[in-house]
Amino acid sequence: MPDKKNNLKRASSSSLRNEWIAGIIGYLTTMYIVVVNGSILSEAGITLESGMIATILASFIGTLLMGIFGKLPLIVIPGMGINALFAYSIIEGTGLTFQEGLAVVLIAAIIFLITAFTKLGVLLKKAIPDSLKHAITVGLGLFLILIGLEKSGLVSKGSNTIIAIGDFTSPTVIVSLITLFLAIFLFVKNIPANFLITMVLGTIIAAIGGIIQPGNQSLHVEWSEILFFPAFNAMGEITFWLAVFPLAMILIFENMGLLHGQLSMLNRENQYQRAYQVTAFSTLTCAFLGTSPTVSAAENAAVIASKGRTGKTAVIASFLFLATIVLIPWITMIPNTAISPILIIVGFLMVQNVKQLPLDHLSESLPAFLIVVMIPFTYSIADGMAFGFIAYPIVKMAIGEKNELSPALLVISSLFLLDFVIKMMGI
Secondary structure: OHHHHHHHHHHHHHHHHHHHHHHHHHHHHHOHHHHHHHHHHHOOOOOHHHHHHHHHHHHHHHHHHHHHHHOOOOOEEEOOOHHHHHHHHHHOOOOOOHHHHHHHHHHHHHHHHHHHHOOHHHHHHHHOOHHHHHHHHHHHHHHHHHHHHHHHOOEEOOOOOOOEEOOOOOHHHHHHHHHHHHHHHHHHOOOOOHHHHHHHHHHHHHHHOOOOOOOOOOOOOOHHHOOOOOOOHHHHOHHHHHHHHHHHHHHHHHHHHHHHHHHHHHOOHHHHHHHHHHHHHHHHHHHHHOOOOEEEOOOHHHHHHOOOOOHHHHHHHHHHHHHHHHHHHHHOOOOHHHHHHHHHHHHHHHHHHHHHOOOOOHHHHHHHHHHHHHHHHHOOHHHHHHHHHHHHHHHHHHOOOHHHOOHHHHHHHHHHHHHHHHHHHOO
16 A cells, blocks of 8 residues: 555656646747847837837736646647738738727627637537638738748848848858858757747847847836726727638637647547637636737647646646746847747748648639738738638639538628728728
């Protein structure tokens, strides 16, 4: 009997150690989001410090909720691609203020929450063709790559072309190029926490190149820059609602895909509904924290591989995120040259979904192709999606496959078409 008790005690100790290790690894592999998301949010109308704090708090709350209520070792952070949609399409693209953009986030989160607690989620999942879902991911990936190339200075506006190669005599471009190749090396070697290492070494390289800016020695943030109140002034405009639908759809479908894959790795598919509901509630808090919505992190694969199995892993990672606040005066020093390689590599990972597109089926691949190319070419995720969603029913009806069109898809396509008509009329 004593041997059995000792064995159980050792197993429990080993399990707890695994949870700690997995939580630390999960934090290190996702900590880059604090800087990257903060940088993107700063282009949407708030300070870099506020963007970082918003990212930290959203990651802390979302991951803590997943650990306590979901009882799963999954980290929840602001989604890459979704943050680009929020900053560059919803706010810059429509002219909404930051607080009005947060109102879009709130409404989209409520829709997401409704799907999580009703059968509407299943209905939408069946209504939108897989080809369009994968195309959105690929288009978002290309968009992130373009943003990363711009931030690094590797591409710029040409004198006779829309885009041209950057000035390779510029110290910024040289540092960006060196950091990019370093990031690729670390990534393909599968070095743990490779994104974090990229940012650290990239900052050192930038300092050697003389392009780094000194960080703030102390943190100065008002309460008004930490807690936000969404503004609903634009709710009467069609552009507001045309911003809500793409965001809601991406939140629903991206989380569906991520959670299904991660829970399969854990062999815990039976906990999908609870995880989906926790993720949906997490997005709701983002509207008041001042950030784009959260998702279950793609890097959770590393957490699972590190033998994280319970909610303890998520709780440990959540408090590590919260502790990151004390590092903000130093991490504001991290330059775009150290951030851009991460955007490019994450974009590459998303572009790999092109393998899922049915290229041999014209009625599926042509609308999908329009989404893929028009998202980066129009510099608007919503407009890029519109091209594909409008083309899909047209192509299907042209070849006599209108029976494959669901009423929900036709409604969404009609809304995108209405947006184009309004733009043509100059309203």
